[in-house]
Amino acid sequence: MIKKLFVFLLPWALRRRLLNAWFGYEIHPKARIGFAWIYPKKLVMKEKARIAHFTVAIHLDYVELGCYASIGRKNWITGFPTSGTSQHFAHQRGSRRSELFLGEHSAITKNHHIDCTNRITIGRFVTIAGYQSQLLTHSINIEECRQDSYPIYIGDYCFIGTNSVILGGAKLPPYSILGAKSLLNKAFEQQFALYAGVPAAFVKPVNSEAKFFTRQTGYVI
Template sequence: MILKLFTVLLPWPLRRRALQRWFGYEIHPTARIGLAWIFPAKLVMAEGARIGHLNVAVNLDLVDMGAKASMARGNWITGFPTHTSSKHFAHQTDRRSALIIGECAAVTKYHHIDCTSTITIGRFSTVAGYRSQFLTHSINVVDNRQDSAPIIIGEYTFVGTNVVMLGGAQLPARSVLGAKSMLNKAYTDEWMLYGGVPAKPLQPIPADAKYFTRTDGFVY
């Protein structure tokens, strides 16, 4: 804990070297972390990846960010590592506690991201707005035990503000999840607006919508 605290307070050029040497992280020279507590078991940040101020990422097997992937500020990212003697999730031998953010994907501000099971955010996707919850674990009341399932957010998707996504949910590529929706199942139809509680397909998205074919992750 003391070593981690010391590392966080270092200027970024020294901190990047310390994170690589002392914790074995893989951080590209152009990647950057702000004033944040980011200590998964393994961290991979590709060219131009960014983590802003006041983010917390703990108790995770892996955080993997592709080229130019970004995380704004104030996000709370937790998990439940697989290398533990706890009885929780012992029946899920293939579970991995990971956050994988693809190339040019963006996570904005103040979201709660529970990565007890893997959360994958596809390339060029946006987790927009504020205070969304991504919850991969819960109590299985039938079997009376903790259970978890991955969440998949496809490439070129747009996730609106203040949504809830539960374990097992999948938002297909090139689709939108409307604000304040709750997605609790896996859908496969692309080019679709999903919304409601629980979320369901609402209407097709025009095939010429420029967001879904852009080559630059940043939207002006």
């Protein structure tokens, strides 16, 4: 903890070097972390990846940001690492990893809660927009009376509307839109679709030629 606090207070150029040297991270020279507490067991940040101020990422096995991927301000990203002797998720030993993968040019905006007790995979050119969305991979299994977890998958070129909830086991197919304030609690397969509601359901097809689905840079002006 003392070493983490010491590194946290250093200027970024020196902090990056020490994070790589002392913690075994792989942070590209052109990647950057703001005034944020980012300490998973393993961190990989590729060229131009960014994590903004006041974001926290702890209790994670692994975090990877692709080229130009970004995590905005005040996000809370946490999990339950697979090491240790806790009986929580003991039935998933060997099959569960507390991981976040954020693909190239994808963005998590600000004030979201990302629970990576199980793996969360977010594809390329994805936008988790607005505020206060929750991605929750774990909950209580009522039948078995124990904590349980399932991964979340979000495909390439998806748009997640503000204040949405995505639960473990959910899948949003590539080239899809999840409407604001929706609850995604199952796996869907149809691409180029709008899903919305509580719980979310297929609403209608979306234009496969929409510019959002063909853009070459993640940032939307």
